[in-house]
Amino acid sequence: MPGGHVTTPFGRRPMTLALVQRQLDVDGIRPGKTVDKWKVFRDVAEARELLGLQDRGIAVLDALLTFYPENKLRQDGQLVVFPSNTQLALRAHGMAGATLRRHLGFLVEAGIIIRRDSANGKRYIRKDRAGDIEAAFGFDLSPLLMRAEELAGLAQQVAAARAAFRQAKESLTICRRDIRKLISAAIEEGAPGDWIAIEDAYVALVAKLPRTPRLADVNSLLAEMEALREMILNLLKNSVKAGNISSKGAQNEQHIHSSKPQTSNELEPAFETKPEAKPADIQKRESGNSRVFPLGLVLKACPEVINYGPDGAIGSWRDLMAAAIVVRSMLGISPSAYQEACEILGAENAASLMACILERAGHISSPGGYLRSLTDKARRGEFSIGPMLMALLRARGETLRLVV
Incomplete structure (x- = not known):
């Protein structure tokens, strides 16, 4: 392994004091030290962003390591590899020459490899008469051996940051779900409180999350979301203690789930029940994974749908479902799209969503x-019909007291 001297780059490439220091540092590698080249490669790949490297730079390093014949980088071994650019480009999956040279430069700047340039810039080894290597010119892999522990630490740091980010995002997702469902439950069951203002506060918090958030962004938003959730829980706890929550919402929900429409030729496939289906299966298909809002609230938020009900009126969920089928056809929505919405959202909520879409038809291309799109979001737990109904109510200037 070359050591005890410093070589300067060939051609117009400049020499820097940092390059001098790196070449001197490799002389201090502990005697007898070895490291698995693919282990240190994985560490570099994991820590690439901290090292200022890109995926193509990692591909170039991978190709360079294939020219080193052993699996272990050894302090007493020959750590200079000397492939031509043509050979190196082939092993780097056909990378263009200019791209290859650029990423070789990035590897040098990151202190992952060292250039050992010959007088004419060619890469080769020269042996003496005994067959021993007298000089080697190419790319020195010694920094990988020297920095093995440092690179492993950087890789662990990146892995820990990734795990923390994943955990923070999971906590934020759960907190957002809790807030949405608590607000929906409070509205449906008539809990006292300015739930429209609380919903606005929640929407404002969600809007603060950047498109590509960092860990600090997620943690900051999570703290605010948790504070909002705690406030909502305190409001609901106080309402429960004071006995202010009506059972009307639960009664309505029970009535809705027990009033299943009969099979009819006028209904979509999603509303048809197979004879062998059990009651629990039917209820799950009709109510989906979302809470069902009171019919009066839906009609107050979406009065346009009333015109499409039987005889121009809607007095039951069955009437709303029949109107939703007419609206679906009128808006050019395919039966399969509507059936999928029924399966994911439930029959009542799918019909309510059709009423919402009709109300905003002039703004939807x-x-x-x-x-x-909304059905896909609902499948991932990212959509609830409650905020859409509340927005339509606010647009009409209505208050919740009229519909609870």
Whole structure:
């Protein structure tokens, strides 16, 4: 392994004091030290962002390591590899020459490899008469051996940061779900409180999350979300203690779930029940994973749908479902898109969503695509119909007291 001297780059590439220091540092590698080249490669790949490297730079390093014949980098071994750019580009999956040279430069700047340039810039080894290597010119892999522990520490740091970010995002997702469902439950069951203002506060918090958030962004938003959730829970606890929560919402929900529409030719496939289906299966298909809002609230938020009910009126969930089928056809939404919404959201909520889409039809260019998008979000737990109903109520200047 070359040591005890410093070589300067060939051609126009400048020499820096940092390059001098790196070449001197490799002389201090502990005698007899060895490291698995692929282990240290994985550490570099994991810590690439901290090292200022890109994926293509990692591909170039991978190719360089294939020219080193052993699996272990050894302090007493020959750690200079000398492939031509053509050979190196082939092993780097056909990388363009200019791209290859650029990322070799990045590896040098990051202190992962050292250039050992010959007088004419060619890469080769020269042996003496005994066959021993007298000089080697190419790329020195000694920094990988020297920095093995440091690179492992950087890789662990990145892995820990990734785990912390994943945990913070999971906690934020759960907190957002809790807040949405608590607000919906409070509205549905008539808990006292300014729930529209609370919903606005929640929406404002969600809007603060950047498109590509960092850990600090997620932790900051999580702290605010947890404070909002705690405030909501305190409001609900106080309402429970004071006996102010009505059982009307629960009664309505029970009535809705027990009033299943009968099979009819006028209904979509999602509303048909197979003879062998058990009551629990039917209820799950009709109510989905979302809470069902009171019919009066839906009609107050979406009065346009009333015109499409039987005889121009809607007096039951069955009437709303029949109206939703007419609206679906009128807006050009395919039966399959509506059936999928029924399966994910439940029959009542799917019909309510159709009423919402009708109410905003003038602002939606593709109602079918919009329905499928909301259905996909609902499948991932990212959509609830409650905020949409509240927004329509606010747009009409209505208050919750009129519909609870």
